[in-house]
Amino acid sequence: MTTSETVLSCLEAGVLRLTLNRPDKLNSFNEEMHLALRAEIQRAHDDAVVRAVLLTGAGRGFCAGQDLGDRDPRKGGPAPDLGHTLETFYNPTLRLIRQLEKPVICAVNGVAAGAGANIALACDIVLAAKSAKFIQAFAKIGLIPDAGGTWSLARILGEPRAKALALTAEPLMAEKAADWGLIWKAVDDADLMAEATKLAESMAAGPTLGLGLTKRLIQSAATNSLDAQLDMERDLQQQAGRSADYAEGVTAFLEKRLARFTGK
Numbered sequence: 001m002t003t004s005e006t007v008l009s010c011l012e013a014g015v016l017r018l019t020l021n022r023p024d025k026l027n028s029f030n031e032e033m034h035l036a037l038r039a040e041i042q043r044a045h046d047d048a049v050v051r052a053v054l055l056t057g058a059g060r061g062f063c064a065g066q067d068l069g070d071r072d073p074r075k076g077g078p079a080p081d082l083g084h085t086l087e088t089f090y091n092p093t094l095r096l097i098r099q100l101e102k103p104v105i106c107a108v109n110g111v112a113a114g115a116g117a118n119i120a121l122a123c124d125i126v127l128a129a130k131s132a133k134f135i136q137a138f139a140k141i142g143l144i145p146d147a148g149g150t151w152s153l154a155r156i157l158g159e160p161r162a163k164a165l166a167l168t169a170e171p172l173m174a175e176k177a178a179d180w181g182l183i184w185k186a187v188d189d190a191d192l193m194a195e196a197t198k199l200a201e202s203m204a205a206g207p208t209l210g211l212g213l214t215k216r217l218i219q220s221a222a223t224n225s226l227d228a229q230l231d232m233e234r235d236l237q238q239q240a241g242r243s244a245d246y247a248e249g250v251t252a253f254l255e256k257r258l259a260r261f262t263g264k
């Protein structure tokens with residue numbers, strides 16, 4: 001099943017697999033692809049059958065950020081209002097990914113540059129092919145890292161590494177990104193999709209409500225005090241403790257069998 005040629009979409013075993021699909025342009029974003037991706041992530045919010053999302057790219061790249069062909073100054077006219085394009089296209093998608101209370105797995109199959117790198121970093125678990133690289137390409141064209149890049153890099157890596165990556169636009173290879181804790185894992189290229197699919201399917205077979213609440217808690221930790229976080233854990237654990245999946249999980253443990261979670 002697919003809604004747009006620019007983002008291929010397929011729902012199987014509870015996993016909504018989304019493939020950025022403009023391989024000739026290294027899956028860089030045009031407006032159609034923005035809207036298609038956002039619509040798919042919104043669908044993941046709305047459709048209870050979707051219990052995990054797997055995001056990847058077609059061809060040899062993951063995503064090269066904004067399609068610069070759509071920003072060609074040689075075409076004349078006033079400078080584009082990039083604040084407007086961030087507000088209209090990138091930021092809503094970034095917010096949706098973070099707000100989606102279902103696991104979002106990203107399989108970075110090749111180069112991830114500019115906003116493409118930062119969309120990957122907004123996902124919950126990032127696997128990358130060993131040949132893939134992450135490039136904060138913005139400095140090469142006079143822009144600042146966007147799509148949440150300054151936030152993710154500074155938070156995950158700390159200022160020294162965040163600044164060096166952003167100011168130099170040097171590529172960061174997948175294995176080093178994993179060593180630095182920027183992503184979960186670098187895997188052999190040939191194994192990437194099988195491993196990412198297995199992970200996404202195991203997430204989709206998991207206790208979706210509890211996983212979603214866990215995501216919310218971890219994302220809140222950086223701005224909460226310990227007291228506020230403890231209160232939040234109390235409240236969300238109360239909610240998780242009333243779920244059918246909690247009852248099933250404990251029953252399965254006591255009966256020494258695998259749990260059959262329904263996501264409720």
Ligand code: T3D
Pocket residue numbers: 024025026028064065066067068069071082085086111113114115116135137138141143146
């Ligand atoms: O504008 C706004 O709304 C504000 C938001 C901005 C967000 C951003 O993401 S700004 C940053 C934009 N991205 C970049 O600056 C990266 C540009 N691309 C590159 O630097 C390189 O392509 C890569 C390092 C990513 C990969 O290099 P390489 O050598 O592996 O591939 P290539 O030959 O450069 O690219 C292959 C093709 O994809 C090529 O087309 P061709 O010559 O075969 O017809 C190339 O032009 C095209 N391509 C790659 N990136 C883009 C692109 N076409 C349009 N836009 C791109 N971003």
